[in-house]
Amino acid sequence: MEYRFTPEQEAFRQEVRRYLEKEVPPRWQELAYTTWEETDESWAITRKWNRKLGAKGWLAITFPKEYGGLGRSHMDQLILDEEMASVGTPTGIETAITIGWVCPTLLRFGTDEQKKKYVPGAARGEIVFCLGYSEPEAGSDLASVRTTAVEEADAYVINGQKVWTSVGHRADYCWLAARTDPDVPKHKGMSMFVVDMKTPGITVRPLINIMGFHSFNEVFFDNVRVPKDSLVGEKNKGWYQLAVALDFERSGVGGPARMKQTIEELVRFCKVTLRNGKPLAEDPFVKSSLARLAVEVEVLRLLCYRITCIQTQGGVPNYEASATKLLSSELLDKVSNVAMNILGPFGQLDRGSRWAPLRGLIMRSYLSSPSMGIGGGTSEIQRNIIAMRGLGLPRQ
Numbered sequence: 426m427e428y429r430f431t432p433e434q435e436a437f438r439q440e441v442r443r444y445l446e447k448e449v450p451p452r453w454q455e456l457a458y459t460t461w462e463e464t465d466e467s468w469a470i471t472r473k474w475n476r477k478l479g480a481k482g483w484l485a486i487t488f489p490k491e492y493g494g495l496g497r498s499h500m501d502q503l504i505l506d507e508e509m510a511s512v513g514t515p516t517g518i519e520t521a522i523t524i525g526w527v528c529p530t531l532l533r534f535g536t537d538e539q540k541k542k543y544v545p546g547a548a549r550g551e552i553v554f555c556l557g558y559s560e561p562e563a564g565s566d567l568a569s570v571r572t573t574a575v576e577e578a579d580a581y582v583i584n585g586q587k588v589w590t591s592v593g594h595r596a597d598y599c600w601l602a603a604r605t606d607p608d609v610p611k612h613k614g615m616s617m618f619v620v621d622m623k624t625p626g627i628t629v630r631p632l633i634n635i636m637g638f639h640s641f642n643e644v645f646f647d648n649v650r651v652p653k654d655s656l657v658g659e660k661n662k663g664w665y666q667l668a669v670a671l672d673f674e675r676s677g678v679g680g681p682a683r684m685k686q687t688i689e690e691l692v693r694f695c696k697v698t699l700r701n702g703k704p705l706a707e708d709p710f711v712k713s714s715l716a717r718l719a720v721e722v723e724v725l726r727l728l729c730y731r732i733t734c735i736q737t738q739g740g741v742p743n744y745e746a747s748a749t750k751l752l753s754s755e756l757l758d759k760v761s762n763v764a765m766n767i768l769g770p771f772g773q774l775d776r777g778s779r780w781a782p783l784r785g786l787i788m789r790s791y792l793s794s795p796s797m798g799i800g801g802g803t804s805e806i807q808r809n810i811i812a813m814r815g816l817g818l819p820r821q
Contacts, residue, residue: 493548
């Protein structure tokens with residue numbers, strides 16, 4: 426299938442490119458941050474960037490105008506995401522969580538009051554959500570969450586623990602999955618809540634990743650009282666809302682755009698770098714490896730376009746999103762490994778070293794890529810979803 430853009434969409438793409446050429450902070454490009462890196466400096470740059478996009482209506486371009494967006498099409502969102510990923514803008518994981526996953530789910534299931542309270546602020550870049558999903562005993566099987574939310578006269582009282590909570594130490598609110606009925610099958614006793622992270626009884630503890638950055642956290646809830654209007658949607662129907670949010674989570678086009686950018690940088694590097702007196706670009710292994718990656722990235726890009734077409738028609742991608750998530754996770758691992766093999770020992774150097782190729786990006790991508798096959802649902806879970814929902818095969 427060949428995807429074509431309208432003249433208006435091509436004009437928008439050119440508008441985005443001109444804007445990014447002028448506005449992307451040079452410091453961000455110098456640092457060459459990966460998605461999962463976060464420091465005080467990167468956080469400050471990201472927050473300023475999101476507010477700038479929010480002022481244009483581009484941070485949440487598909488949201489209705491009354492909620493801070495422009496009411497543009499999903500295809501316009503794809504164009505914007507693709508162009509921003511291609512140049513490497515200061516768009517961190519908190520943007521994907523807040524704008525890409527939580528707010529679309531709130532717009533689908535939330536009350537009018539909840540939409541007005543949270544979505545416009547998020548669209549302006551002023552509100553950040555974290556995800557309260559994974560627990561020590563509930564990762565791939567999210568329906569096994571043990572965090573409880575007990576209904577009292579005027580509130581819900583939350584007790585439990587979440588883990589691997591990205592930007593939990595920065596977030597304003599937590600999009601929380603909790604058990605509200607322990608006496609029914611696990612998929613039928615969950616509910617979703619929006620919890621203010623400043624509520625008494627919440628403790629956030631850092632988890633430092635392999636790159637030495639603080640992005641993940643443990644979050645503990647000790648008799649945390651939240652008002653009843655923190656419940657999103659129908660009580661005990663949270664599993665279905667969670668499933669929709671996960672489908673939004675698995676649909677991004679930014680992955681192939683970033684990988685294409687990495688491959689193009691590798692190609693430029695190989696053309697000017699000599700090994701045994703010849704350019705790396707003449708090495709058969711290098712040529713075949715990069716060509717194979719370029720083909721697979723193009724396949725992934727077209728899968729992402731398919732996701733956007735489904736959304737344009739009013740649908741929510743399901744097994745299609747899992748296919749995209751699976752291929753994206755495994756392809757990032759391939760790109761990182763091929764790049765490390767091409768660069769050799771120099772690939773282990775980080776930014777700050779004058780000898781680090783590609784500003785040290787490959788070393789950090791190599792260390793972070795294995796986690797992509799875990800976060801957002803493991804590759805094994807994605808294969809199960811594709812088998813059952815896409816191919817109609819029986820549950821194991």
